[in-house]
Amino acid sequence: MTNQAVTDLLARSHALGADRRNTNYAGGNASAKGADLDPATNAEVELMWVKGSGGDLGTLTEAGLAVLRLDRMRALVDVYPGEEREDEMVAAFDYCLHGKGGAAPSIDTAMHGLVDAPHVDHLHPDSGIAIATAADGEELTRKVFGDRVVWVPWRRPGFQLGLDIAAIKQANPQAIGCVLGGHGITAWGDTSEQCQAHSLEIIRTAEAYLAEHGDPEPFGKALPGYEPLPEEERRARAALLFPVLRGLASTDSPQLGHFTDSPEVLEFLAREKHPALAALGTSCPDHFLRTKVAPLVVDLPGGAPIDDVIDRVKELHAAYREDYAAYYRRHATPDSPPMRGADPAIVLVPGVGMFSFGRDKQTARVAGEFYVNAINVMRGAESVSAYAPIPESEKFRIEYWELEEAKLRRMPKPKPLATRIALVTGGGSGIGRAIAHRLAAEGACVAVADRDLAAATSVAEEIGNADRAVAVAVDVTDEDGIAAAMAATSLAFGGVDLVVNNAGLSVSKPLMETSAKDWDLQHDVMARGSFLVSREAARVMVAQGMGGDIVYIVSKNGVFAGPNNIAYGATKADQAHQVRLLAAELGEHGIRVNGVNPDGVVRGSGIFASGWGAQRAAVYGVPEEELGAFYAKRTLLKREVLPEHVANAVFVLTAGDLSHTTGLHIPVDAGVAAAFLR
Incomplete structure (x- = not known):
């Protein structure tokens, strides 16, 4: 059962941390002191629960609290070696911990443990720091708060600051808290509710004073030409x-x-x-x-x-x-x-x-x-x-x-694609969706680009919040639209490092039934579209000067002459040669260009679901629902190819182990001898 002190502490932390006027993200900490049973002796022991290093008050959980024995913590006063050896006290906190698990104690732990109050808040409100960083901050503190809040001269956070605040509280029994010079505020209370009220009193009083007495133009006159652009x-x-x-x-x-x-x-x-x-x-x-x-x-x-x-x-x-x-x-x-x-x-x-x-x-x-x-x-x-x-x-x-x-x-070891920014065309379904998910799982930030913005949005939301993925609307036949998609990706994450040309469609018809419109549509989307996307991506990558990866999702049909497939096969052959041409041209910029040649990706494929599957099933004389199994049987490995297998190949090409590889096509077809590259 959770201790009541912990329940109250978490509620107070969430209330204070939910309002960024009170403290910045991951900034500040709160604590509560109370009693609990020592599992080793079954005797009651005094404990302190305090937000650990790196957590955020607004989303704090019990696992994010450091739990310390107060008797051990207070005993550190007798062995404190002085400010010159302050850093040694960080390790000493570990010997005060109670129980298993919990967060690592932060440097502010001493402030909470040494101050003689059951509940303590240390916060970084903009209004409080404004007073704390004013040239006459000590005088301002008296003017703003009277004797209810005491000034503490700047001292680096640590054990000595905890001793200072403890002494100031003892010498000023009327005070509800203090302003820490150059730093923030600290408040205390006999109950969690009183502590929260004292914190908010300090913050709101400072806000009101600045609003009432502040110069309306604190940053000086407007600079001609420096006004915001439209x-x-x-x-x-x-x-x-x-x-x-x-x-x-x-x-x-x-x-x-x-x-x-x-x-x-x-x-x-x-x-x-x-x-x-x-x-x-x-x-x-x-x-x-x-x-x-x-x-x-x-x-x-x-x-x-x-x-x-x-x-x-x-x-x-x-x-x-x-x-x-x-x-x-x-x-x-x-x-x-x-x-x-x-x-x-x-x-x-x-x-x-x-x-x-x-x-x-x-x-x-x-x-x-x-x-x-x-x-x-x-x-x-x-x-x-x-x-x-x-x-x-x-x-x-x-x-x-x-x-x-x-x-x-x-900090944990970064994932293979950490700091990489990926854009996946046709990312709203099928192979593109699988690629977007795999790249994100390996640490990349992903722009899910698709003509169907709703589908792209759905995939981005599956991956996570906007820190991990965003949806971008793009028709790869539209030059301006592609430039806008690259710009949106740059604004979201800072640039583009990894582009996957996956957008595609297919129409399966014999030569005599293939219209010029069929030919133009497939070439516009895949051959011309890939060229346009690669061109815009290269512009961003060259400007960055950080190298990059361009991956084409081609097809075994780029090298294999299948029946009733003239427009699609020719388009894929065009894409396949773009890989070679761009690898030769962009290598001097550290940009690698490679291709993946899948075959028979039926389950989960947007292309097959849109009619291509029925057309190919008719060509081979099998029921559409058995097309995947049919493709598998004709392979050397007798295995069906899924979107995830294509995504695996994209990851292998871009994760770093093949850093010296460019101009390569990787077959992902379970072994189709007629499509062997030679």
Whole structure:
């Protein structure tokens, strides 16, 4: 049975975490103290349940709590070696854990355990951090809250900060919480309800003060030429810029991206103070751990020629890397972890918006959300004072502290296609659906592209949320539509790395009955369509400079002369040679082009279900429901080919083990000797 303290803690966490005004995603933590039975002694023992490292308050579960014995935790005070050896205390928390399982304790565990209150919240509200990062934050805290909330000077999160807050609470019995300089807020209460009420009182009081007393133009005057571009224009420019920016941001390791053109971002970039404020960087540890010490800011107006913007971005990126390496050298000590990467996590483009990057789509999206939090913080601080984040040296100490290294060590090994962005045409059914599912299961972000948007949407929803898959409407015979699909994919994830030309149809007729319309339709969709999709994909991939994969789903009919199949077979032969031609042309850009030659994919196939199956069954003189078995019997392996088998081949070609293979066709036909490649 779940302890009542845990039930109350989870309810409070969910209520606070559901409103992003209270704390950012995965930011802050909450705790509850109570008693439970020790299974070893059957005696009652004092425990603390606290949100563990890396969890999110809004979605917290009991499994996401660290459970510690309070007697052991409090005993650490007597062995604490001092702030210079702060990192040693992270490992010490492990010896205070109670029971099996549970989350790893976070660095804020000491704050919760040492503060003498049954319930404690530590949150990162924009309004609270605005007060915390104001140049006169201590005076503002008194002005805003009187003696109900106490100022705590900046100190890096850890054991000493827990001791500081515990002492301040003891010295100020009237206080309901404190403002942590440069960081956030902490509140406490005798009951879970009182603690939540105190947290909300601090947050809402700060919001009200900023609204009433704040300068309406905290970021200064409007900059001529830096105003937001019209939505259609800025999103078109974003789609062109994103692959270039992603390629630069992936210099040290591949990244995925997220685009934000929210009013907060566009207004910030349109005002005169934005270059100076952005250069100061963020302050709250949760913010800059995800956004890095500062963003890259493009110093051109929104309407500047796109080629000029791209050239300038490349110059600024080189300078950013040099500056970041210098930042590392300024503060690194002999025992500091190696530099993790010198590329920006946030790129700001006036008139267009913000591009954020991370090891996966969620990380990239959250980094952007955190920078919006930082903009809100800067707005609040500048409106009543001046924004004054923590010193650069302190940022470095947190960015490269042992706790972050421990988090990185706990991360699971990435899947083979992690950081890859795939677009699958004809992805709404059959082979395309199976390919989309397989690529996503192996870590790729997938754009499910289909003429039937409802079908594509259904497949994308099967795969997961928009961090994993999106639906894109595309008719592969439409040049503009294909360009729009590539742009939509770029805006969703940052670019395109892996394209599968799968869209197709078939009409089975003897030569004398095959009309020019039959011929043109099949060539338009498969031969011309594949060419158009590959051309647009290559443009994005070359702009990224990260290589890529183009895979054609061809057919054994590209090399096998079957009866009553002139239009389909000729079209597939065209596709097969496109593979060879493009492999030869695109190799210098690191783009590999390969093909898969399936045969007899009856079950789950959109083509066979649309009439092709009945036509082929009539040609071979078998019932349509037995066509799959008929195809299997004529193969060397006597096995039926399913969409999943084709998807397996696409995965093998793109997962990395065949990194030196291009221009290859892989048969997936269970062995059709007449279709052997030679």
